Amino acid sequence: xxxxxxxxxxxxxxxxxxxxxxxxxxxxxxxxxxxxxxxxxxxxxxxxxxxxxxxxxxxxxxxxxxxxxxxxxxxxxxxxxxxxxxxxxxxxxxxxxxxxxxxxxxxxxxxxxxxxxxxxxxxxxxxxxxxxxxxxxxxxxxxxxxxxxxxxxxxxxxxxxxxxxxxxxxxxxxxxxxxxxxxxxxxxxxxx
Amino acid sequence: xxxxxxxxxxxxxxxxxxxxxxxxxxxxxxxxxxxxxxxxxxxxxxxxxxxxxxxxxxxxxxxxxxxxxxxxxxxxxxxxxxxxxxxxxxxxxxxxxxxxxxxxxxxxxxxxxxxxxxxxxxxxxxxxxxxxxxxxxxxxxxxxxxxxxxxxxxxxxxxxxxxxxxxxxxxxxxxxxxxxxxxxxxxxxxxxxxxxxxxxxxxxxxxxxxxxxxxxxxxxxxxxxxxxxxxxxxxxxxxx
Numbered sequence: 105x106x107x108x109x110x111x112x113x114x115x116x117x118x119x120x121x122x123x124x125x126x127x128x129x130x131x132x133x134x135x136x137x138x139x140x141x142x143x144x145x146x147x148x149x150x151x152x153x154x155x156x157x158x159x160x161x162x163x164x165x166x167x168x169x170x171x172x173x174x175x176x177x178x179x180x181x182x183x184x185x186x187x188x189x190x191x192x193x194x195x196x197x198x199x200x201x202x203x204x205x206x207x208x209x210x211x212x213x214x215x216x217x218x219x220x221x222x223x224x225x226x227x228x229x230x231x232x233x234x235x236x237x238x239x240x241x242x243x244x245x246x247x248x249x250x251x252x253x254x255x256x257x258x259x260x261x262x263x264x265x266x267x268x269x270x271x272x273x274x275x276x277x278x279x280x281x282x283x284x285x286x287x288x289x290x291x292x293x294x295x296x
Numbered sequence: 297x298x299x300x301x302x303x304x305x306x307x308x309x310x311x312x313x314x315x316x317x318x319x320x321x322x323x324x325x326x327x328x329x330x331x332x333x334x335x336x337x338x339x340x341x342x343x344x345x346x347x348x349x350x351x352x353x354x355x356x357x358x359x360x361x362x363x364x365x366x367x368x369x370x371x372x373x374x375x376x377x378x379x380x381x382x383x384x385x386x387x388x389x390x391x392x393x394x395x396x397x398x399x400x401x402x403x404x405x406x407x408x409x410x411x412x413x414x415x416x417x418x419x420x421x422x423x424x425x426x427x428x429x430x431x432x433x434x435x436x437x438x439x440x441x442x443x444x445x446x447x448x449x450x451x452x453x454x455x456x457x458x459x460x461x462x463x464x465x466x467x468x469x470x471x472x473x474x475x476x477x478x479x480x481x482x483x484x485x486x487x488x489x490x491x492x493x494x495x496x497x498x499x500x501x502x503x504x505x506x507x508x509x510x511x512x513x514x515x516x517x518x519x520x521x522x523x524x525x526x527x528x529x530x531x532x533x534x535x536x
Contacts, residue, residue: 224532231519238493252517
């Protein structure tokens with residue numbers, strides 16, 4: 105999972121504190137593999153430095169101060185560009201594709217279009233590999249087979265996900281609700 | 297997809313050559329079920345196109361409408377500019393016998409005829425001389441590397457061999473289009489890939505347009521491009 109883009113994606117829902125971002129990230133994007141707190145804060149620092157997010161409030165009740173972050177136009181464009189661009193087709197994309205689908209749902213991006221674009225990118229690569237199988241040596245053929253089977257598995261997962269978008273959307277709403285958020289806090293839905 | 301009517305055939309706006317097959321806003325119902333709900337697609341001559349989509353999405357129905365096996369309730373299906381719905385059943389039969397080849401999941405060979413006669417059958421049905429038909433059949437069985445099927449009944453062939461005979465039968469009439477519905481669906485991976493290699497190589501060699509319905513991405517990867525059908529509509533890849 106690309107942590108900077110994941111955090112930017114979560115900020116499409118609402119302006120959030122670093123702690124909230126980590127909780128949401130763990131709950132929605134990377135269940136079972138929590139992101140380290142330090143990585144979240146270091147990433148937020150870099151995103152702020154690069155102008156992708158801005159601090160909109162600094163709050164201090166007890167303990168350390170809490171900075172609330174918001175997406176800038178530049179950050180919004182980053183998320184939009186990421187969602188609109190298929191991942192380079194290669195084996196082992198599971199966590200990247202998963203995070204992207206969830207962020208697309210959160211951001212109100214057309215998930216079916218994302219899936220169609222990713223399927224097209226995968227098939228493009230599969231055509232190249234199929235051509236390799238035709239003319240390659242046996243080791244090249246076996247390696248192409250390996251990649252083809254993995255890409256095929258990704259496509260099956262994408263198709264299954266496409267069939268479950270409505271269900272998934274419901275689950276994401278529930279996940280947001282558990283963090284005290286709802287779509288009503290979303291300021292602007294992202295268009296493809 | 298953008299199309300404009302120019303003379304007897306649809307032309308795609310961004311391609312100078314007329315599309316060989318065009319579906320425009322096809323609707324097809326089976327009782328209360330709407331299998332196609334405004335499906336549109338445009339296919340150029342010589343293309344190898346995979347139609348993908350989940351089970352029940354309407355991909356086989358789209359194939360059957362493009363081949364004139366099924367008639368849509370509304371919309372237009374054109375082959376070389378001719379509206380399939382406006383032809384008589386006799387004209388459509390003639391078209392299927394002379395211009396279209398078919399390959400299905402289970403070869404659908406005639407069980408009582410040896411391989412060469414199965415391949416010769418469509419040639420005989422359209423009135424060709426028996427000797428010539430058998431010669432053509434044998435040539436195709438050679439070309440598709442299944443010469444052992446010449447004198448064998450379908451029941452004596454493996455799945456892969458039977459499917460090669462089905463391919464030979466489809467190619468023997470020198471069709472302009474081959475429609476293949478899950479052609480490797482009943483085969484193991486290696487046999488399936490051999491069949492796809494032969495199908496696409498022969499099609500490229502002959503300049504035959506091929507439309508393959510498949511849910512298998514590895515089969516679709518043999519095509520030049522894919523179209524995706526979802527809920528009775530083509531949602532991706534309508535035209536180049």
